[in-house]
Amino acid sequence: MSTPASGPVLEARGLRYALGPRSILDGISLRVRPGDCIALLGANGAGKSTLLKILLGLLRPQAGEVLLDGASLSGLGRREVARQLAYVPQSHTPSFPFTVMQIVGQGRLPFTGLGRALGTDDWRAVSQALVDMHIEHLAGRVYTELSGGERQRVLIARALAQQARLILLDEPITGLDYGHQRRLLDHLQRLAERGYGILATTHRPEHALESANRALVLHQGRLLADGAPRAVIDAGLIEQLYQVKVRQIEVLPHRFFVPS
Ligand SMILES: Nc1ncnc2c1ncn2[C@@H]1O[C@H](COP(=O)(O)OP(=O)(O)OP(=O)(O)O)[C@@H](O)[C@H]1O
Numbered sequence: 001m002s003t004p005a006s007g008p009v010l011e012a013r014g015l016r017y018a019l020g021p022r023s024i025l026d027g028i029s030l031r032v033r034p035g036d037c038i039a040l041l042g043a044n045g046a047g048k049s050t051l052l053k054i055l056l057g058l059l060r061p062q063a064g065e066v067l068l069d070g071a072s073l074s075g076l077g078r079r080e081v082a083r084q085l086a087y088v089p090q091s092h093t094p095s096f097p098f099t100v101m102q103i104v105g106q107g108r109l110p111f112t113g114l115g116r117a118l119g120t121d122d123w124r125a126v127s128q129a130l131v132d133m134h135i136e137h138l139a140g141r142v143y144t145e146l147s148g149g150e151r152q153r154v155l156i157a158r159a160l161a162q163q164a165r166l167i168l169l170d171e172p173i174t175g176l177d178y179g180h181q182r183r184l185l186d187h188l189q190r191l192a193e194r195g196y197g198i199l200a201t202t203h204r205p206e207h208a209l210e211s212a213n214r215a216l217v218l219h220q221g222r223l224l225a226d227g228a229p230r231a232v233i234d235a236g237l238i239e240q241l242y243q244v245k246v247r248q249i250e251v252l253p254h255r256f257f258v259p260s
């Protein structure tokens with residue numbers, strides 16, 4: 001892998017988040033650095049989406065803080081954050097029948113501001129994002145009329161058009177066919193090699209093993225592990241997280257799991 005270029009660092013220090021008496025996240029500290037391609041694993045309800053929302057500044061933790069390049073996220077403006085930090089949600093329902101081109105163009109809002117026309121650089125970023133996600137042929141289509149997998153690629157293209165060096169993705173491969181899963185994971189890896197910091201939640205341990213250079217594991221609101229995927233993900237972890245018994249198969253450099 002080539003040496004990652006410099007870029008912003010996202011850091012969480014001692015996050016705690018509760019809803020009423022119910023603790024959702026506790027004692028979470030982590031860093032997303034240039035060159036990181038991180039898979040965030042955890043069972044349903046473990047707190048992955050909540051953690052992403054806190055890292056994006058959409059939710060405020062009761063304790064701890066999030067720092068973007070050393071500055072507290074709570075003190076930064078939305079546009080300032082969006083120039084460095086992009087988010088790909090699991091799904092998105094726009095309130096207007098926007099075309100794919102318009103949705104991807106929204107990724108340029110941190111640069112243009114609301115209601116301003118896109119300039120040459122903006123159009124270049126939008127076109128490149130459409131190419132990267134293989135959706136040039138969808139550019140004129142109405143977003144709400146697309147399939148789930150097509151919409152997912154549009155949302156990823158919007159984040160790429162934003163050209164933020166940190167990208168947080170909530171289950172990006174869910175709903176994508178096998179080919180698009182592979183191409184997306186390869187693309188995220190290449191972005192990390194170019195110095196982007198990537199953090200993606202996933203329900204597939206194999207995704208982390210094949211395509212990430214770090215695995216973060218959330219279990220019942222706490223960070224159970226943070227390390228190299230092969231050091232962290234094994235049959236014991238799968239059983240602990242998902243309460244299923246699996247057999248671990250090694251076909252180096254691959255590791256996969258089958259029911260036992
Ligand atoms: N607005 C809310 N009101 C009540 N409970 C909530 C709310 N948001 C999240 N929770 C609870 O917080 C916990 C963590 O939810 P979260 O969506 O972060 O989990 P997750 O790991 O992303 O799950 P999944 O894999 O199913 O997407 C869950 O028990 C969920 O029910």
